[in-house]
Amino acid sequence: MAAHHPVVIVGSGYAGLQLARQFRRHAPATPLVIVCADDGADYPKPQLSHAISKRQSATDLIRKSAKEVALELKALLLTGQQVKAIDPERQVIQLAARELPYRDLVLAVGAEAWVPPIGGDAIDEIITLNSLQHYQQYQEQLANSQRVLIVGSGLIGSELANDFLLAGKQVTLCDPTDRLLCSLTPEFVSERLHNVLAQAGCEFAFNTTLASLNQQSDCLLATFSDGSSVVVDSVVCAAGLRPRIALAQAAGLNVNRGIVVDKQLATSAPHIYALGDCAEIDGQLLPYLQPITLSAQALAKTLAGEQTRVQWPVMPVNVKTSSYPVQLAGEVRSDDLIWQLDEDDNGLTGQAFRQDALVGFVTSGQHITRSMALIKQLSEN
Numbered sequence: 001m002a003a004h005h006p007v008v009i010v011g012s013g014y015a016g017l018q019l020a021r022q023f024r025r026h027a028p029a030t031p032l033v034i035v036c037a038d039d040g041a042d043y044p045k046p047q048l049s050h051a052i053s054k055r056q057s058a059t060d061l062i063r064k065s066a067k068e069v070a071l072e073l074k075a076l077l078l079t080g081q082q083v084k085a086i087d088p089e090r091q092v093i094q095l096a097a098r099e100l101p102y103r104d105l106v107l108a109v110g111a112e113a114w115v116p117p118i119g120g121d122a123i124d125e126i127i128t129l130n131s132l133q134h135y136q137q138y139q140e141q142l143a144n145s146q147r148v149l150i151v152g153s154g155l156i157g158s159e160l161a162n163d164f165l166l167a168g169k170q171v172t173l174c175d176p177t178d179r180l181l182c183s184l185t186p187e188f189v190s191e192r193l194h195n196v197l198a199q200a201g202c203e204f205a206f207n208t209t210l211a212s213l214n215q216q217s218d219c220l221l222a223t224f225s226d227g228s229s230v231v232v233d234s235v236v237c238a239a240g241l242r243p244r245i246a247l248a249q250a251a252g253l254n255v256n257r258g259i260v261v262d263k264q265l266a267t268s269a270p271h272i273y274a275l276g277d278c279a280e281i282d283g284q285l286l287p288y289l290q291p292i293t294l295s296a297q298a299l300a301k302t303l304a305g306e307q308t309r310v311q312w313p314v315m316p317v318n319v320k321t322s323s324y325p326v327q328l329a330g331e332v333r334s335d336d337l338i339w340q341l342d343e344d345d346n347g348l349t350g351q352a353f354r355q356d357a358l359v360g361f362v363t364s365g366q367h368i369t370r371s372m373a374l375i376k377q378l379s380e381n
């Protein structure tokens with residue numbers, strides 16, 4: 001083992017930086033290198049869902065510059081450096097102009113925003129918001145756009161719709177399914193969020209896909225697969241994420257939907273680990289902050305010499321649609337669940353039972369304060 005070589009983390013998103021912070025608690029003096037393709041600034045990615053209505057610029061979102069991050073972590077932070085290849089045999093990574101040896105390598109390379117196949121002459125105009133750089137590039141255009149089409153009504157699409165409506169924009173939301181948050185929440189939650197967004201002026205195009213996007217003088221003509229169309233100033237695609245697996249795949253590591261790792265975050269190659277949006281942990285993609293934090297805590301210990309498996313507690317998912325916020329955990333989408341609903345003007349609490357045991361819940365509005373007790377109850381079951 002190249003024991004004198006540094007621990008190298010590829011990626012400076014939440015996963016990379018969270019791991020580096022945790023690692024420093026256990027190994028204050030071990031040489032640490034972070035390599036990233038972006039500028040290495042520390043920013044809260046979930047806040048991209050609120051930036052337009054809060055009139056925040058990309059700069060406003062930066063918590064620490066790369067220089068400050070490097071100082072905090074006592075790490076060498078190589079920014080603007082795309083890792084081109086990994087050689088697991090020799091324990092080196094290939095950068096544009098040089099090789100970098102590693103003792104242990106961690107891939108925290110995130111995921112790409114996926115854009116479905118769309119025809120037309122304006123597909124280059126489609127915006128994705130999956131990084132600070134994306135937001136920096138499009139913030140002015142989005143601020144100046146009055147009519148916005150959002151492709152995808154999942155968590156991020158719904159949050160963006162809510163945010164753009166709050167910013168006074170005319171929003172159309174399209175999705176191939178028949179409702180909001182189809183893969184996340186039960187139908188009764190989708191319906192209520194739908195009503196709130198509709199009251200704020202949102203238009204919906206469900207059961208259809210964006211077939212083509214064409215330039216029309218100074219705006220865009222979006223045509224759907226059902227033949228209907230809408231004229232907009234911007235199109236934001238929130239149709240899902242695809243873990244970045246190419247680098248790992250080319251190095252011969254096992255990949256599936258993500259980079260395949262076990263509960264110690266170990267890939268199929270010795271001394272190579274993965275976490276965050278790029279990783280498929282024990283068969284699951286978990287592109288949320290809480291599982292990343294827990295993964296980082298476990299992996300930091302392993303890298304410091306104490307082999308540790310990640311354990312999942314009950315992990316709630318928050319839908320930050322401020323006009324109708326939703327929190328949920330456990331099983332909420334199976335057809336065989338018996339729901340007990342408690343709803344008033346302040347929101348809703350839905351408890352999902354199977355054979356008299358609580359297996360999941362949904363809270364919304366001010367009822368979100370009840371989530372803690374439900375999480376506790378679920379954990380004890």
Ligand SMILES: Cc1cc2nc3c(=O)[nH]c(=O)nc-3n(C[C@H](O)[C@H](O)[C@H](O)COP(=O)(O)OP(=O)(O)OC[C@H]3O[C@@H](n4cnc5c(N)ncnc54)[C@H](O)[C@@H]3O)c2cc1C
Binds near residue numbers: 013015016083289
């Ligand atoms: C709009 C939005 C709202 C969200 N809201 C929530 C929320 O409310 N709650 C929640 O839990 N989660 C939320 N998420 C998800 C959460 O933000 C992500 O799961 C998390 O930030 C992913 O972090 P990551 O470090 O894995 O990936 P990323 O942040 O994508 O970082 C990837 C890093 O890898 C680098 N990289 C990639 N390829 C290479 C290469 N070849 N060489 C060098 N560097 C490379 C990139 O430059 C970058 O530094 C949201 C996401 C979005 C987009």
